Amino acid sequence: MVVFKKPEALADVPLHYCPGCTHGIVHRLVAEVIDELGIEGKTIGVAPVGCSVMAYNYFNCDMVEASHGRAPAVATGLKRANPEGHVVFTYQGDGDLASIGMAETVHSAARNENITIIFINNAIYGMTGGQMAPTSLPGQVTQTSPYGRDVKACGYPVKICEMLSELEGPEYLERVAVNNVANVRKAKKAIKKAFENQLNNKGFSLVEVISTCPTNWGMTPQKALEWVDEKMIPYYPLGVYKDRSAESEEK
Amino acid sequence: MAKLSFRTDFCKGCSLCVNACPKNVLAISKDKINAKGHHPVEAVNPDACVGCASCAIMCPDCIITVER
Numbered sequence: 001m002v003v004f005k006k007p008e009a010l011a012d013v014p015l016h017y018c019p020g021c022t023h024g025i026v027h028r029l030v031a032e033v034i035d036e037l038g039i040e041g042k043t044i045g046v047a048p049v050g051c052s053v054m055a056y057n058y059f060n061c062d063m064v065e066a067s068h069g070r071a072p073a074v075a076t077g078l079k080r081a082n083p084e085g086h087v088v089f090t091y092q093g094d095g096d097l098a099s100i101g102m103a104e105t106v107h108s109a110a111r112n113e114n115i116t117i118i119f120i121n122n123a124i125y126g127m128t129g130g131q132m133a134p135t136s137l138p139g140q141v142t143q144t145s146p147y148g149r150d151v152k153a154c155g156y157p158v159k160i161c162e163m164l165s166e167l168e169g170p171e172y173l174e175r176v177a178v179n180n181v182a183n184v185r186k187a188k189k190a191i192k193k194a195f196e197n198q199l200n201n202k203g204f205s206l207v208e209v210i211s212t213c214p215t216n217w218g219m220t221p222q223k224a225l226e227w228v229d230e231k232m233i234p235y236y237p238l239g240v241y242k243d244r245s246a247e248s249e250e251k
Numbered sequence: 252m253a254k255l256s257f258r259t260d261f262c263k264g265c266s267l268c269v270n271a272c273p274k275n276v277l278a279i280s281k282d283k284i285n286a287k288g289h290h291p292v293e294a295v296n297p298d299a300c301v302g303c304a305s306c307a308i309m310c311p312d313c314i315i316t317v318e319r
Contacts, residue, residue, distance in 0.1 A: 004307040014261050015265075015312055020311065021311055024312050105296075181305045181309060220266055221266065
């Protein structure tokens with residue numbers, strides 16, 4: 001009996017990501033969820049700009065490439081054009097979603113647009129060579145903060161889930177990590193719920209995945225996973241930040 | 252009896268699977284080189300495998316198939 005194999009929705013090509021980059025794990029989780037829900041034929045993904053810019057090569061569903069940061073706006077159009085027929089998700093990094101695409105992110109959440117967003121937070125700009133991102137931790141050494149992020153000059157990191165949870169719009173916000181087997185399983189549950197919410201017409205669902213960037217963090221892949229536990233998770237606590245349906249059931 | 256198979260040419264030798272395995276079944280090969288130029292993972296202790304699939308769950312490149 002096969003207990004684990006490559007999901008059908010993931011294309012049979014080598015991923016271009018660096019060795020040990022957890023983008024691949026999240027790609028697989030999304031593909032597994034698409035398989036389990038049986039929605040490959042009616043799913044449209046929106047690829048961002050960043051390391052995952054070539055995500056359109058890796059999913060077997062239809063994909064659209066958005067300009068930098070505009071994936072939620074493109075997804076809004078796709079979903080509104082065919083609200084019943086299609087499942088629309090975006091796959092965005094922190095440079096895309098939390099920096100140049102902040103306006104699109106916040107407003108699609110405020111409108112409670114019925115889309116699913118997978119947000120990869122690795123606290124750095126990966127594709128361009130490891131510059132400081134809006135999500136870089138205070139004191140974190142990057143190409144553009146060689147002495148560590150100075151909060152007096154550069155401000156504080158943006159906590160997307162906490163920020164969006166203050167809005168009335170979004171249906172579901174959760175932060176997960178993929179640094180060990182247990183967390184990967186939890187991440188898959190969260191991603192599945194985010195897709196199910198869309199199928200049930202509940203509205204805006206965003207899953208923030210704490211990810212790694214071994215190359216630009218300057219660590220081995222294993223050390224990067226440990227760094228997530230030591231530094232990232234204390235600053236970005238995991239958990240459900242908003243789940244409106246569950247909240248209204250309790251009342 | 253669990254069985255592991257690898258899409259060896261997709262392996263980047265990151266060793267996340269090696270560290271995830273609770274039974275020390277896997278190791279990065281010291282002498283083999285795959286099509287991408289990496290030292291791929293191999294099962295050095297396959298009889299100890301219990302088929303928990305922890306390695307496959309942590310593999311970013313989805314190269315491992317687990318049967319049991």
